[in-house]
Amino acid sequence: MSELTLKDVERIAHLARLQLTDEEKAAYLGQLTAVLDYAAVLNELDLEGVPPSPHAVAQQNIMRDDVIEPSLPIEDTLHNAPQQADNQFLIQSVLDE
Amino acid sequence: MTEYEPVIGLEIHAELMTNSKMFCGCKVVDSVEAEPNTAVCPVCLGMPGMLPVINRKAIEYAMRVALALNCTIQHHNIFARKNYFYPDLPKAYQITQYELPLGRQGWLDIDLESGESKRIRIRRVHMEEDTGKLTHLDGGGSLVDYNRSGVPLLEIVSEPDIRSGEEARAYAMKIRQILRYLGVNAGDLEKGVFRVEPNISLRPVGSGEFGNRTELKNLNSFKSLADGTAFEIARQTAVLNSGGQVIQETRGWHDTKRITFSQRVKEEAEDYRYFAEPDLPPLYIDDAWIERVRADLPELPEAKIGRYQAEYGLSAYDAGVLAEEKEVAGWFETAVAAGGAPKSLANWISNNLFQLMNESKQAITDIKVKPEMLAELVGMVKKQTINNNTAAAVLAEMFVSGETASSIVAAKGLAQISDEAALVDIIEQVLDANPDSVAAYLGGKEKLRGWFVGQVMKATRGKANPGLVNKLLVEALEEQE
Numbered sequence: 390m391s392e393l394t395l396k397d398v399e400r401i402a403h404l405a406r407l408q409l410t411d412e413e414k415a416a417y418l419g420q421l422t423a424v425l426d427y428a429a430v431l432n433e434l435d436l437e438g439v440p441p442s443p444h445a446v447a448q449q450n451i452m453r454d455d456v457i458e459p460s461l462p463i464e465d466t467l468h469n470a471p472q473q474a475d476n477q478f479l480i481q482s483v484l485d486e
Numbered sequence: 487m488t489e490y491e492p493v494i495g496l497e498i499h500a501e502l503m504t505n506s507k508m509f510c511g512c513k514v515v516d517s518v519e520a521e522p523n524t525a526v527c528p529v530c531l532g533m534p535g536m537l538p539v540i541n542r543k544a545i546e547y548a549m550r551v552a553l554a555l556n557c558t559i560q561h562h563n564i565f566a567r568k569n570y571f572y573p574d575l576p577k578a579y580q581i582t583q584y585e586l587p588l589g590r591q592g593w594l595d596i597d598l599e600s601g602e603s604k605r606i607r608i609r610r611v612h613m614e615e616d617t618g619k620l621t622h623l624d625g626g627g628s629l630v631d632y633n634r635s636g637v638p639l640l641e642i643v644s645e646p647d648i649r650s651g652e653e654a655r656a657y658a659m660k661i662r663q664i665l666r667y668l669g670v671n672a673g674d675l676e677k678g679v680f681r682v683e684p685n686i687s688l689r690p691v692g693s694g695e696f697g698n699r700t701e702l703k704n705l706n707s708f709k710s711l712a713d714g715t716a717f718e719i720a721r722q723t724a725v726l727n728s729g730g731q732v733i734q735e736t737r738g739w740h741d742t743k744r745i746t747f748s749q750r751v752k753e754e755a756e757d758y759r760y761f762a763e764p765d766l767p768p769l770y771i772d773d774a775w776i777e778r779v780r781a782d783l784p785e786l787p788e789a790k791i792g793r794y795q796a797e798y799g800l801s802a803y804d805a806g807v808l809a810e811e812k813e814v815a816g817w818f819e820t821a822v823a824a825g826g827a828p829k830s831l832a833n834w835i836s837n838n839l840f841q842l843m844n845e846s847k848q849a850i851t852d853i854k855v856k857p858e859m860l861a862e863l864v865g866m867v868k869k870q871t872i873n874n875n876t877a878a879a880v881l882a883e884m885f886v887s888g889e890t891a892s893s894i895v896a897a898k899g900l901a902q903i904s905d906e907a908a909l910v911d912i913i914e915q916v917l918d919a920n921p922d923s924v925a926a927y928l929g930g931k932e933k934l935r936g937w938f939v940g941q942v943m944k945a946t947r948g949k950a951n952p953g954l955v956n957k958l959l960v961e962a963l964e965e966q967e
Contacts, residue, residue: 404757406571443564443762449770455504455543458511458527466523466531466632477522477629480573482622 393422490688490726492719493696494648495609498661500671501616501679502547502638508615509538509581514637517619518677522631530636532576537765540565544613544638545588545769547670549779551640552589552611554664554786559776560586563769565613568758573630574618582641584760587612588771594664595788596656606657607645614639640670646685646696651715655708658682663787667812675706682711686718688726697722698732702746704739714739717746790815798828807836817850817857826861827868834860838878842885854888855881863891871895872902875948904951906958909942913955913962916941924966935959 398418402409409417463476472479504514510529529536552559566584589611595603616637621629642661648654662680665671673680687699700718705711717739722732737746785793787809794805808818814835821831839860843853863884867877872895880894887894895901903909916938917924927934935956942955 404569404759444764444767446767448767451539451767452542452545452769453511453539455506455541456511457506457513460512460525460527461531463521463523466526474629475522476524477621477631478573480628480630482626482628 393418393425397421488726489691490723491691491693492649492715493646493687493689493699494650494654494715495646495685496642496644496648496654496657497683497685498642498658499616499681499683500551500640500642500661500665501634502544502640502670503672504541504543504547504638506541507636508541508544508613508638509636512636515633516677517631517634517637520633522629523633526632526635530576531632532578532635538581538763540766540769541638545771546779547638547668548588548611548613548640549771549776550668550670550783551642551665552592553776553780553783554668555589555592555594555608555611555642555661557589557592557608557611559771560588560590561771562586563588563613563771565763565766565769566760567763568760570756570758572617573628574620574635576618576632576635580614580617581763581766582614583612594657594660596653596660598656599652604647604653606647606653609643609645611640611642614641646687648684651712651719654682654684654715655712658711659708663810667784667786669784669812675708678706681705684711684715684718686715686722687732688719688722697726698734700732700734700746701736702739703736703749704741706741710739710741713744714746717744721746784812787815794828794832798822798832800829800832804832804836808832811850814850821857821861821864824858824861826857826864830864830868831860834864834881838881839885842882846885853885855884859884859890866891866895870902870904870951872900873948873950873952876900876902879948900949902951903946903949904954906954909946909950909954909958910962912942912945912950913938913959916945917962917966924963927963928966935963938963 395414395418398409398414398421401421402414402417467473467476467478470478501514506512507514507525507530510527512525512527512530515525529538549559563583564586565581567579568582568584569579571578587610590609592608592611593605594608595605597603616634616639618630618632618635621631623629644657648657662671662673665680666673671680675681682705684702684705685699686702687697689695689697700722702714702718705714718737725732733748733751735748736750738749739746790809791802791805794800794808795802798805800808809815818831818835821835822828839850839853839855843850860881863877863881866872867874872880872891876895877891880891880900883889883894884891920938920941923934923937927938938959939952939955942959943950943952
């Protein structure tokens, strides 16, 4: 695996909409590298022919019937909204990036 | 000048008509008419710690579509998180399928205007959830309604096999027709429950490479789809012919100006950081489940059209008209089962009944005339109890009152006069009253025969058996000579 760079950290921060100082970037570069190194040990295994396992728990097909359950009262729904209008969440204008 | 070939693929998003949402028990409501934020709960509001649970019905609906579109159903299904920030997506990720879609490698044959048929390959059919709805305010700010958040959404992606706006329209209309037949989608483009987004690019004819593509949005009708696609093809052709480059971007369709405009330039590949949704265990669809769903599939339009021609002797056109909508087809079939002659029924439905429905803006499911009632009417015409003209008037009355044909005919004394003696009497009266016309007829103006028939029909208030009148009239006129 190629080395993680400061550029990668900046990209990840941008995707997460985080603004980082140079010191934070350096700190996270170290921490993220450590996380990747920790997982890199798996690369030593020979996994030829082993199917990917996206989940650790051996469960499947947990489903519900198509039955309507009560929704929240509107007061609860909007309870934490910083701003509201017409029973909707009011947010700052959205412009496409 | 280089000749270019359009290369078009369609992405279709269709909301599934389940009772409840994809991952929670909130009701699926009409997102245009329902009061905002009344069908939401912690799951579809993206509250921390809430767990999604798959709606079995939504999976079955998706399987129906995948099977109807000739897809291979994936046994192992994994849901994935597609991560991005937008206020209509409260979790900041959409649960979707990525590497392992539910259906793959399907196809659909579409009919072109030339009469030929063309196969469009379908790359994938997968399950996901819809987002909330934003309303932008004039003075700034936006309102968010999460009623639509978490509604089961099916994505159907075609291969880039489409070559024109007309083909795009034919393909999308056929997909919609199939979804409606399957009872999984209402097909309303205006309300956004069925959304079509073409990807359009051009390449020199004969080239195997793809050019830069634009993605077209805001298409709220099939006409907009055809026109918008045609506009994009013309615009890109002009750009390339003038030595320019097509920019990879999302473009909107302006419905009143009938043009496309740049919405968002994709400078870099979007990075959604897909990964397996840890909150949903894998979904395994076994063969038994697939076969159960397959066995429950209704007869689809193409099969119906074939059967109507083979079994009932209808023309391809009539069969197509009747099979266009599932409700009409069902109505027609009930009328046939009630004993009506299929060809006559087809004529009466596609002419008189459709006209009455159009005039009163009613759907076939709402009208007072029931299939059995039309079958009776058609039978009365066949037995010559009433003639065609009377039958049309009777049908119009049935349409308004909901009375049966036999009761209207009895109450109004409309039964056709096929009594020869009675008709001969009436014909004699008509001839006696019009000696000049008789003389003219005998003098060679044979066209007057139709006029005499008209007079007899008038005297019987339209009830005379026209064939019989014709025959008796000729005999009577010959006697005058």
